[in-house]
Amino acid sequence: MGSHSDGTPHQSGTVATTGTTEMERFPDPGLPPHRPRLTDVESKAAKRAERQVSLLFLISILGSVMFFVGYFGVRVEGPLYDVTNPTATDALRLQNLLLGLGIALAMFGIGIGVVHWARTLMPDHELVESRHAVRTEEQRADAQSILTTVYDESGIKRRPLLRNTLIGAAVVAPLPFIGLLKDLGPTNLDPLKETLWDEGVRLVRDPSGTPIKASDVTLGSTFHVVPENLNELSHHEGYLDEKAKAVVLLMRLDPESVNVSPDRADWNVDGIFAYSKVCTHVGCPVALYEQQTHHLLCPCHQSTFDLTNECEVIFGPAARPLPQLPITVDADGYLVARSDFHEPVGPTYSQRGTHVEEMQGEAN
Amino acid sequence: MSTSTDYEYKPQTSTGRIANFVDTRVGMSPIVKEFGRKIFPDHWSFMFGEVALYTFVILLLSGTFLALWFDPSMASMEYEGSYVPMQGVEMSAAYVSSLDISFDIRGGLFLRQLHHWSALVFAASVSVHMLRVFFTGAFRRPRELNWLVGVGLFLLAIVAGFTGYSLPDDVLSGNGLRIADAILKAIPIVGAYLSMFLFGGEFPGHDIIPRLYIIHVLLIPAAILGLIVVHLFMVVVHKHTQFPGPGRTENNVVGFPVGPVYAAKAGGFFFIVFGIMALLAATTTINAIWNYGPYDPSPVQAGSQPDWYMGFTDGAVRLMPGNWPFSWEWTFWGMSIPFNVLLPMVPIMILFALMAAWPWLERWVTKDDREHHLLDRPRNAPFRTAMGVAGVVFYTVMLVSASGDLIATHFHVSLNDVIYWLRTAYFVGPILGFIITRRICLALQRKDREIVLHGRETGRVQQLPHGEFIEVHEPIDEYKRYRLVAFPDYQVQPAEPNGKGKITGLEKARGRISRWFFEDRVAPVTPAELEAAHHHHEAVTAGTQDKELVR
Numbered sequence: 001m002g003s004h005s006d007g008t009p010h011q012s013g014t015v016a017t018t019g020t021t022e023m024e025r026f027p028d029p030g031l032p033p034h035r036p037r038l039t040d041v042e043s044k045a046a047k048r049a050e051r052q053v054s055l056l057f058l059i060s061i062l063g064s065v066m067f068f069v070g071y072f073g074v075r076v077e078g079p080l081y082d083v084t085n086p087t088a089t090d091a092l093r094l095q096n097l098l099l100g101l102g103i104a105l106a107m108f109g110i111g112i113g114v115v116h117w118a119r120t121l122m123p124d125h126e127l128v129e130s131r132h133a134v135r136t137e138e139q140r141a142d143a144q145s146i147l148t149t150v151y152d153e154s155g156i157k158r159r160p161l162l163r164n165t166l167i168g169a170a171v172v173a174p175l176p177f178i179g180l181l182k183d184l185g186p187t188n189l190d191p192l193k194e195t196l197w198d199e200g201v202r203l204v205r206d207p208s209g210t211p212i213k214a215s216d217v218t219l220g221s222t223f224h225v226v227p228e229n230l231n232e233l234s235h236h237e238g239y240l241d242e243k244a245k246a247v248v249l250l251m252r253l254d255p256e257s258v259n260v261s262p263d264r265a266d267w268n269v270d271g272i273f274a275y276s277k278v279c280t281h282v283g284c285p286v287a288l289y290e291q292q293t294h295h296l297l298c299p300c301h302q303s304t305f306d307l308t309n310e311c312e313v314i315f316g317p318a319a320r321p322l323p324q325l326p327i328t329v330d331a332d333g334y335l336v337a338r339s340d341f342h343e344p345v346g347p348t349y350s351q352r353g354t355h356v357e358e359m360q361g362e363a364n
Numbered sequence: 365m366s367t368s369t370d371y372e373y374k375p376q377t378s379t380g381r382i383a384n385f386v387d388t389r390v391g392m393s394p395i396v397k398e399f400g401r402k403i404f405p406d407h408w409s410f411m412f413g414e415v416a417l418y419t420f421v422i423l424l425l426s427g428t429f430l431a432l433w434f435d436p437s438m439a440s441m442e443y444e445g446s447y448v449p450m451q452g453v454e455m456s457a458a459y460v461s462s463l464d465i466s467f468d469i470r471g472g473l474f475l476r477q478l479h480h481w482s483a484l485v486f487a488a489s490v491s492v493h494m495l496r497v498f499f500t501g502a503f504r505r506p507r508e509l510n511w512l513v514g515v516g517l518f519l520l521a522i523v524a525g526f527t528g529y530s531l532p533d534d535v536l537s538g539n540g541l542r543i544a545d546a547i548l549k550a551i552p553i554v555g556a557y558l559s560m561f562l563f564g565g566e567f568p569g570h571d572i573i574p575r576l577y578i579i580h581v582l583l584i585p586a587a588i589l590g591l592i593v594v595h596l597f598m599v600v601v602h603k604h605t606q607f608p609g610p611g612r613t614e615n616n617v618v619g620f621p622v623g624p625v626y627a628a629k630a631g632g633f634f635f636i637v638f639g640i641m642a643l644l645a646a647t648t649t650i651n652a653i654w655n656y657g658p659y660d661p662s663p664v665q666a667g668s669q670p671d672w673y674m675g676f677t678d679g680a681v682r683l684m685p686g687n688w689p690f691s692w693e694w695t696f697w698g699m700s701i702p703f704n705v706l707l708p709m710v711p712i713m714i715l716f717a718l719m720a721a722w723p724w725l726e727r728w729v730t731k732d733d734r735e736h737h738l739l740d741r742p743r744n745a746p747f748r749t750a751m752g753v754a755g756v757v758f759y760t761v762m763l764v765s766a767s768g769d770l771i772a773t774h775f776h777v778s779l780n781d782v783i784y785w786l787r788t789a790y791f792v793g794p795i796l797g798f799i800i801t802r803r804i805c806l807a808l809q810r811k812d813r814e815i816v817l818h819g820r821e822t823g824r825v826q827q828l829p830h831g832e833f834i835e836v837h838e839p840i841d842e843y844k845r846y847r848l849v850a851f852p853d854y855q856v857q858p859a860e861p862n863g864k865g866k867i868t869g870l871e872k873a874r875g876r877i878s879r880w881f882f883e884d885r886v887a888p889v890t891p892a893e894l895e896a897a898h899h900h901h902e903a904v905t906a907g908t909q910d911k912e913l914v915r
Contacts, residue, residue: 024890026849029842031611031618071470080467081654082448092467099474100646104639111635118628129403129617131603131737134506185560185571192556192566206662224662235440235454241566244542244661277662281686282546282705283567284539285664299666300539301682302769302779315780319686319693319704347546347702349556354698 031126039120049120053113060109063102070098192344193355195227195245197325202228203250203274203335211334212250217272222289223250225274227337245345247277247285248325250335251307253294258308267326269335274325275311278346279303281318296322320348339363404626405606405619409496414630415489417592418637419482424585426479427528433469435461436531436577438570447654455533455658458573462532462653477645483525484650485641487673490514490521498722498752500739502605504732508723510598513591515720520588525673527580529651533573536651536668538659541572543678550705568659608738608850610843617737667773669766679765680708683787712762715755729877731857743812744851746805747881750798757797761789802884809886812848815840816889817897849888856882 038045074095078088156163202211206224209231217223225248233239255271267273275296279286284300294307295314303316311322323345326338342363343356375384387393437457443450445460447467465472494514497503503511526544530537545567549555564571603617612618620626644650657663670678684704686692692704718725726748727733742749764771765786772779819837827833840848859875861867 024892025888026842026846026891028613028850029610029846032843076470078446079448080446088446092473095470096473096477097646099471100478100642103474104642104646107635107639107642111632111637111639114628114632115636118625118632122625122628124620124625126611126618127401127403127621128611129603131615131617134601134735181561185557185562185564187557187560189556189560226662236570238566240568240659240661244567247662282543282681284542285662287662287664288666299664299668299769300543301678302783303686313687316783317681317684317686317704317708319691319702347549348693348700348705349549349559350551350553350699350701351556352700353695357698 031128034125037120037124046121049116053117053121056109056113056116058109060106060113063105063107063109065102066105067099067102070095070102074098189349189351189355192349192351193359195340195345196229196242197227197246197248197337197340199337199339200330201337202330203248203327203337204228204231206247213333214269214272214329214335215333217250217252217335219252219254219271220291221251222291224277225250245278248274249277249286249289249296250274251289253307257294259310261310264310264324264326266328267324267338269327269329272327272335273307274327274335274337275305275307275322276325276341276345277322279318280313280320280322280347281316283347286322400623401621402600403603403617403619403621405604405612405617407607409500410604411633412489412493412496414633415637416486416493418634419486419489419641420588420592421634422482422638422641423479423486426475426482427581427585429475430465430472430479431581433461433465433472434458434531434577436574438533438568438573450654450657453658456573458531458533459653459658462534466654474642474645477648477650478641479528480650481644481648482641483528484671484673487521487525487671490518491673494518495752495756499742499749500605500607501736501745501748502739503723504736505723505727506735507598507602507605510595510602511723512720513595513598515716517588517591517595519716520584520591522673524580524584524588525671527576527584529671529674530576531573531580532651532653533659534653535656535659535663535665536653538568538661539664539668540670540674542567542661547681547705547709550702552699552701552706568661603737605737605739607741608847610846612738614735614737667770669770672763675766676759676762677709677712679762679768679786680712681705682768683762683765683783683790684708685787711758715758719755729857729874729881730854732852732854738850740851743805743808745854746802746809746885747854749805750802753801754794754798757793758790761786761793765790806884806886813886813889816845816848817894851888853885853887854882855885 039049040046074091076088076091076095079085080088080092082089151157203223203225204211204227206226209226209228211228212223212225226243227246230239230242230246233242250272252270252272258268258271258273260268275286277285277287279298279300281298281301281303284298286296286298286303286305288297288299289295290297296305296307296311297303298316298318301317303318304314305311305318305322306314310324313319313321323341323343325341327335328338330336342359344352344359371384371388373384375381383392435457439457440454441457441460443453443455443460443463445451445464445468447463450463462476465476467473497511497514526540530541530544545559545563548559548562551558559567562572562575563569564575604619606612606618620629656665669675684692684707686704692707693700693702695701740748742752765783768782768786769779771777772782819839822836822838824836825833826836857875857878859867859871862871
């Protein structure tokens with residue numbers, strides 16, 4: 001402290017702005033007179049506040065006890081979220097409630113108690129402290145002369161060779177650490193072009209893995225499909241990476257109501273169409289099939305694709321149709337892929353355009 | 365040569381002896397002298413920064429507990445814990461340990477929910493604190509650098525939240541990462557490589573969770589903690605701002621001393637915030653990861669949306685039409701650029717850049733380079749308040765858009781219509797927000813003038829001897845009056861020629877912005893005006909012939 005003033009206004013031009021002088025403004029009346037609180041004038045009220053505060057602290061202790069009642073007193077045994085036996089689930093809920101409420105009470109007791117103490121029993125006189133300049137001119141001059149001395153004594157100005165080689169070294173020295181980051185991941189982008197789909201790979205249901213006959217796919221039904229060879233992969237061998245590219249939606253449409261471009265004429269089996277389930281916007285699974293309108297809707301950002309028009313985008317932020325998987329039927333009547341996709345699935349990356357050209361070159 | 369220990373003080377009590385021991389070794393007395401009775405001004409709006417600090421402390425505490433059990437590994441295993449619906453399901457160790465924390469570790473569910481709720485409130489309190497600082501002009505000289513530190517903390521809070529949200533490896537967190545992957549891939553030329561680097565190969569790979577984990581538990585918290593230290597250090601250097609009022613000047617600080625009052629109030633408030641977070645964690649389920657299942661690229665729930673602080677980015681990408689009026693994915697010479705993903709990020713970056721640069725922009729327009737320790741009431745800076753509201757409206761439209769699908773299902777309206785309206789609001793909302801806010805501010809300033817000039821409306825109606833009814837106005841006391849008249853009166857600063865006598869184009873633009881901001885303004889009442897108003901009152905009560913004057 002030590003620098004407190006009495007709260008009367010200083011001679012200050014800082015509030016005034018252009019066109020307004022001190023004379024045209026109201027004078028600062030200074031701090032309003034202090035109004036005593038009930039606890040300041042009545043010892044009874046002060047006593048009462050004291051009792052209230054200590055009661056709050058006692059409640060805090062009770063809260064901590066409640067935590068241990070919940071921790072040791074409630075037994076969570078047996079299966080959780082088992083529909084036939086809710087005992088353990090109910091116990092878990094009760095325990096979470098007791099633990100949390102206990103801690104909440106322990107905290108509230110201390111917090112409200114201390115604040116109540118401060119508001120009723122500690123002095124509520126406002127005090128005044130002066131502000132000081134962030135920097136005085138004297139300090140600046142001192143600092144500047146110190147820096148000049150440091151600069152001169154280091155000799156960095158007199159010996160430019162030292163300075164320049166040091167700058168050179170400092171620029172180069174971090175490069176190895178940036179170089180070390182290179183092995184964070186591969187630099188080969190080719191995997192983005194390839195999925196597990198290939199000629200003759202069966203379409204199987206996700207997650208059961210059973211193959212699908214053309215006759216299973218009735219009008220209006222939809223199947224979440226993966227390639228049969230996906231299930232041969234373990235999680236360590238990149239099951240999820242492959243699944244993230246290979247997921248496909250399968251549904252039958254009335255062939256009369258569908259526009260099919262000539263180069264895709266043999267990509268469907270009597271109105272059964274397979275489309276990549278990975279949104280071309282930012283890669284969410286396009287999981288919603290609107291049966292009546294034949295629209296596919298992405299639940300993440302509501303891009304809407306028109307199945308009757310080769311999954312053209314009709315609403316939302318996606319810019320490209322979903323890639324179609326060419327399918328046919330094998331000798332046993334099961335649906336199989338005719339080939340891999342003819343373009344990379346999922347969201348756009350810069351090299352995609354080149355990849356599309358390469359893939360379509362291979363397909364033809 | 366040895367320095368003699370010339371400390372002569374001999375403490376009497378054992379506490380005194382310990383304190384003296386420490387003091388003579390590290391010098392505590394100067395610190396106590398500096399901070400023990402330091403004055404902090406009091407105002408309810410100064411509380412938000414405290415909430416942010418306290419929730420961060422709770423996050424560090426609860427996060428440390430969670431790290432004792434969480435296993436940041438994507439190794440695949442079969443779940444054998446006590447949560448029946450997932451038994452036998454293959455999933456990552458990260459998801460297994462998240463389920464274990466929720467179900468098999470006593471109090472683990474409470475800790476997870478405490479951590480998640482605190483993260484939501486942390487991001488919210490940081491945001492509201494920033495708005496408080498903005499709307500009261502607390503960022504002005506000398507506090508511009510601390511405003512920048514605050515912008516950094518705001519961005520870090522978002523990154524902290526997103527990295528943490530991604531760790532449990534459930535379906536929702538995986539879909540969030542999928543979107544992050546796609547946005548990364550959209551970056552021209554390097555995007556696909558960046559994605560490969562981040563994920564250690566193709567999405568999702570086996571590396572992302574351990575990598576996000578170290579970012580989430582070490583790098584980000586360390587950065588936040590470092591910036592908080594700088595932030596608070598600057599608060600000490602500058603001393604806290606205060607609202608204008610009687611006895612409060614640019615040269616003083618009026619308030620309560622740290623010891624005991626402020627320490628008790630602020631310290632007690634920490635426990636109250638902790639209590640509220642604990643109450644939420646005890647009673648309100650948040651991020652029920654066990655309902656979602658382990659990450660799998662195929663399923664996703666309808667109505668999925670990110671935590672609120674990421675919502676504005678999600679909403680922005682939802683609003684962008686991908687195929688209207690033409691396809692926004694352009695391919696030149698084999699290079700594909702998805703403007704439908706990239707373009708919505710540009711206004712967000714502009715918004716953040718404007719936010720960071722605002723102290724300098726405002727100083728440039730107003731030519732006001734003085735130190736300001738007295739805050740503005742938002743109404744007394746209509747231009748700034750209106751600009752702030754325009755920014756808030758813009759942000760809010762994006763945030764609301766992230767729930768466009770839920771609005772459609774809850775209110776039974778067409779999703780497409782909701783998006784069309786929000787697209788309109790995205791452009792029109794900020795403009796309307798600016799105009800309406802400025803009008804409200806000016807109206808409130810006029811109301812203040814009215815109160816100063818004619819006093820408070822008492823609600824008492826009197827009949828004058830000649831039959832007229834009037835409402836009695838009571839003059840306000842000088843303290844209340846000073847609150848209403850003590851504010852800086854910014855005025856238009858027309859373009860001025862520079863040293864060479866030339867008005868540059870930039871200076872002309874500045875002049876125009878200054879005119880746009882300050883042409884409509886309400887000046888504070890001057891003593892002379894008050895004097896004149898009193899004469900009017902006397903005239904009114906004196907006789908009927910003058911009453912037209914008051915109308």
